[in-house]
Amino acid sequence: MQWIDLLPPLLRGAEVTAWITIASTIGGAILSFAAGIGSGARFAGWRWLARTYVQVFRGTSLLVQLFWIYFALPVLLGISLSPTVAGVLGLSLNIGAYGAEVVRGSLASVESGQLEAATALNFKPVQTLWRVVMPQALVEMMPPFGNLVIQNLKDSALVSLISLSDLAFQADTLRNQTLDTVPILTLTLLMYFAMALVLMLVMRAIERYTVRLSGREVSR
Amino acid sequence: MKPIVTFEKVTKRFDDDTVVLDDFDFEIQPGERVVLMGPSGSGKSTVLRILMTLEDIQEGVVYIEDEPLWHEKRNGSLAPASEKHLHKMRGNVGMVFQHFNLFPNMTVLRNIIEAPIHVLGLSRAEAVKRAEELLDQVGMSAKRDAYPNSLSGGQKQRIAIARAMAMRPKLLMFDEPTSALDPEMVGDVLEVIKDLASEHDLTMLIVTHEMGFARDVANRVCFFCDGRILEQGEPEKIFTAPTEQRTQQFLRMVLKE
């Protein structure tokens, strides 16, 4: 088989990988902020919920989480989940738990003087969070978030084990059919790397935006 | 006239063993400008922070005018204040911090208008007008659209003063407003505070070790030591004829610096 013949099936897999990664990164970001903010909430119930979620999903392996969501959860709830939904849900929950720790830490890293000034101006806690703390904390979140997004892309290969035909799945299938191990795996590697590069560029652009938002850059 | 601030037998402890204020009594009359002086660690900032609701109290009552600050009257007795009550009471008080604490993510103008718009409910136009008047008073109009990180310490502190003034507090407090500044910037900031004191009949509570400034601005100087006022009076009296030995020692030390 020619290299060129390997491309279409691998690209189809890469497309699945890209969508799964994008969807679970967005889902993970939402969960990160919800749980990261929730773990500092005044209402103890929210704090407990946020912290329990983080503990559970950081303390167990992604593979087991995916299997549990795909095979066990449907039985418990009496519903059926498509591999795509199960995959995106599992990846989101997993990456969100790590992201929540980043959000929590970054919010806590904003100087206490900022909170005191906000209190002195009589801001309500929600106003302090969104107007003062969050714009300064975002810039702290970006480098670790960048790592998490790349990690999420790499982790997404595990969804091939719940029968999603992502890039890793296609590579494995082709290898079993054709035995062209070297070109298949080389192309697969390059495709993952290309996607990682794109993600890094996107994250770098977001990081530059958050630097401006934080007022760290001196502008006159 | 009833006092604007009353501390009545107030006790403030940190983690049960450090007692900062013990049975502390203190009053400020409306329009008075009081300077607190005294050794580091004696509890001056704590007094200000209690009034700004940044520190709670363990015993006694603090009144702003005749309303308790850290308590609420419920069925005739005093219960600990709710967040709602604290929010209401905070509107009377403003504070300028040693390290300015400007919001780096906002321009100078936005630092000043943000709370008037979102806390006081002013329209943007009203808030901007108020901010521009204040910027003019503190001599910072040219930096209206700059970000705090591009300003010197003295400029930052003048903005912080304008920001606090924009809330129109009845009581404005300054916690060592010039002690984080380079010496050449101190004069400008003190000048701004003096101008405000003469133009507005604002009640002020100021922690400072600048004696010349205290002499100009204060009606009363309190020498504060170990969580209580050891000696107080008109600046002239405290600075020229202090009766307590601790006051004399402290003043000699400050003068030497």
Ligand SMILES: Nc1ncnc2c1ncn2[C@@H]1O[C@H](COP(=O)(O)OP(=O)(O)O)[C@@H](O)[C@H]1O
């Ligand atoms: N958050 C805190 N926790 C424990 N002790 C504190 C805290 N804040 C202040 N203190 C102690 O309270 C005392 C008074 O502090 P402070 O009011 O800042 O003094 P001053 O402003 O006169 O220098 C000091 O001994 C200080 O160590």
Ligand SMILES: [Mg+2]
């Ligand atoms: Mg102090």
